[in-house]
Amino acid sequence: MVQIRAAGVNPIDWKLYSGAFHRVADQNKDSAGVGTDNLPALGLECAGVVTEVGPQADGVQVGDEVIVYPVTAAYAEYVTAPVTSLIPKPATLDWPEAGGLMLTGTTATHALHAAGVGTGDTVLIHGGSGGVGLMAVQLATAQGATVIATATEANHELLRDLGATPVMYGPGLLDRVRAAAPNGVTAALDLVGSDEALDTSLELVADRNRIASITGSERRAAAGIKVLGNGPGQDVGTEVRHAARADLAERAGSGELKVIVDATYSLDDAAKAHEAGIAGHGPGKLVLLP
Ligand SMILES: NC(=O)c1ccc[n+]([C@@H]2O[C@H](COP(=O)([O-])OP(=O)(O)OC[C@H]3O[C@@H](n4cnc5c(N)ncnc54)[C@H](OP(=O)(O)O)[C@@H]3O)[C@@H](O)[C@H]2O)c1
Known part of the structure; x- marks a missing residue:
């Protein structure tokens, strides 16, 4: 279990409920036009502190500061994830940058x-x-x-x-x-x-x-x-993406790779973060701080 300190916001988060990936029937939309059936648990990247470890979680300890990717449902205060999704967070990397780096x-x-x-x-x-x-x-x-x-x-x-x-x-x-x-x-x-x-x-x-x-x-x-992506016939790139994580963390930790954070929002203001993301012209990442 990881106590989340920062969760990255990405365009896929609103695409998942907007109908961008699949048509939402009119009777299943709210007054703002947002689909209300099968709403996904949002949040595909985050960083935080390990608070509990399972019996097979070798090499991870309570108190470790980690980047968690891939993950789901990271618009939250806590999240569970397999050990394979944890990357040590460089001490030099601030929480918003760590939470918004990986996707x-x-x-x-x-x-x-x-x-x-x-x-x-x-x-x-x-x-x-x-x-x-x-x-x-x-x-x-x-x-x-x-x-x-x-x-x-x-x-x-x-x-x-x-x-x-x-x-x-x-x-x-x-x-x-x-x-x-x-x-x-x-x-x-x-x-x-x-x-x-x-x-x-x-x-x-x-x-x-x-x-x-x-x-x-x-x-x-x-x-x-x-x-490249998850659609039919597209290249998911799982191996390349998985292998890149340690190098990205190291480069970001050394300052060689800058994670430009445009704005941070509280978890309660996730909707405002989405409005800003949809409006566009950042530049850089939007990040939630639970
Ligand atoms: N397949 C995958 O694995 C994958 C992974 C991540 C993201 N994506 C998708 O990739 C896209 C970009 O993601 P992101 O996180 O980088 O989004 P983002 O941070 O919101 O950036 C959007 C970019 O689009 C530019 N832009 C907006 N309107 C434009 C226009 N008419 N012509 C040219 N450029 C325009 C913006 O430039 P200005 O602000 O300077 O105008 C900005 O650079 C999204 O559609 C996202 O869903 C796919």
Whole structure:
């Protein structure tokens, strides 16, 4: 059992009840249009202090500070999880950063791996200022890639500080990326899900195996790019994501990898965190502090 000190908020949390993943019948919606049947227990990542251990929980002790991922139902004060989901929390990492590191960090690692990004690449990252995007920008830069990242103007300075060349998304994106990458783009990550992100990537990247999307759509499946996630035919990336956790914790603990926390909320204000997340334009993570 872990007493939760911080739980990360992610877009999947509202997608799970909004009908984004499955149609919700009108009679099963409340006055705000939110599905009321089979509501999921929210919260897919957190960090906290171990308060109880089971008989087979080798290597874990009461009082250990841990990051818990994967986990479910982490919008809570306490959560149970298998030992395999516990990663030691670096003492140098604050609770909000620890609680918001893993879902985006492992997803970014998987996307960069799937697109084969490394030294000498120029990678276009759509959604560079989002939770996953900020991780991908930093990890790609650390791997020796040149990064072009799309974001709204207000988030450009942060992206520059992290080593990326920011470009505004919207009409004219293709020309702006071409100007920012005169030698061409060798790989792309679609962390947004828009037609623009897909079309720009297909236009600029010659090898479709080097375009990875973490948002599914029929067009993405038909385009023959790498589609990552839990949907039918998608690459779940369990091994890559699982293996990345210790390295992500170490990098975040050393300060090499920054977890940008946009705002924190009490557990009672989880709905406000969702409203802020849906409104967008952070940059970075929203985190609940029980
Ligand atoms: N498949 C998987 O395993 C997986 C895992 C994690 C997340 N996801 C999905 O990936 C997406 C991103 O997740 P996240 O946690 O990074 O979300 P987030 O923190 O909310 O970030 C959203 C990003 O989208 C950008 N954006 C918003 N509108 C845009 C537009 N019209 N064109 C281009 N960019 C736009 C925002 O940029 P500005 O704020 O600068 O405008 C921001 O960078 C979500 O759909 C999420 O559900 C999938």
